[in-house]
Amino acid sequence: MVGTKKSERILLRAGLSRRPFRLTSHQGFSLVELSIVLIIIGLIVGAGVTIWRSSIESTRLSATKTNLDNIKSSVINFATANGRLPCPDSTVPPNNTGQSNPVGIGICAGCANPPCWVPYQTLQLQLPGGKDSFSNVFRYDISYDTTGGALGGLTNTTQDTFCGVLFEYLSHATDVGVLRVPCVTNQNDAADNGQIGAAGQGYGVAAVAISQSSVDNVFNAPPGLTGKNIIGSSREYEMAIRQNGPAYGDLVAELTYGDLYNKVCGTQKTKIRIQNYTTATQYAQIAGISTCATINSAVAGICASGVCHIDIYQGSTVTFYNNASCSPSPPPTGANQCGAPITFNMTGGNDAGTTDWNGAGIYGRDGKVQITGAAACTLGDNVNLNP
16 A cells, blocks of 8 residues: 555545546436337326216216206106196296296196296206206296197196096107107107107107207317207107217207106006087986986087086996986886997097097197087087187
């Protein structure tokens, strides 16, 4: 160690050589490597965001479909409890209250351009603001008539008459060329006129609920009510089976007449009302019941006194007479009997579906038929507004 410089002795003591200190390429990242890493990180983050957004959209769609099913179920429950369908909420959002308009029995009011909005409060639904999962208010249309003097369709019924009226609609759900509102059609029916263009192109429905623009955001469909669900058009909607895509983006839930009839009327017999529009008082006796009912004439259009109708249940047979004892003259004449016994069986000519239907007028679809002719007591469609 003799003769070694002091600085060299310090380096040797520190265990360091006198070779220059160099930073090799293995001790850092180049700009190219850093760029590749950032690109990879960006792709991972982007994929994660896409998956996250897709998951959110899927959850919203699932929740909206569930709410549509809940709306249908609530309409069925309401009809079972009240014997009628609830009218839409006609108040334009964001001021919509969720209340049926009107609240009670009657012709739906205020909804000038159906579909209006779901009466979520009336239906006792937990839908804040009546909105779907995309913050759009559910649209809603049901079977009611808007023409002047109309009887209200399925909104102006009672528990006694609801199933009879419903059966009329059910029996004629696919009639072609008759105003049927609301109805659903497929893409082959080009006209928006509230009618079914040809057999197989559509059918009438009791109710329809629509999630307006929830899937617009998913399928990039035009904003608003797409397809035939356009404000201002006739109450004709695309079928629920219509595929969503760039041209059509609404979610539509249908409540068919058959679904409603099976749920509401499956546990109770349908009733039909027969009104007396002969020129004289008639007397009626239901098979198995000894009572002879007096049915006053309503030929003037208004039943001024007493009862001018008789209600019979499905499967019942009624016979009309010209005397208060409901007894025919001795056989074989039976002169006191007015017409043949009538059985309301829901399958033949003496039922609400085939007898009480007048698609061109405002008096059909009311669960009522009439007897005319003092001698024959011919059964036919009721064409009188009262009683």
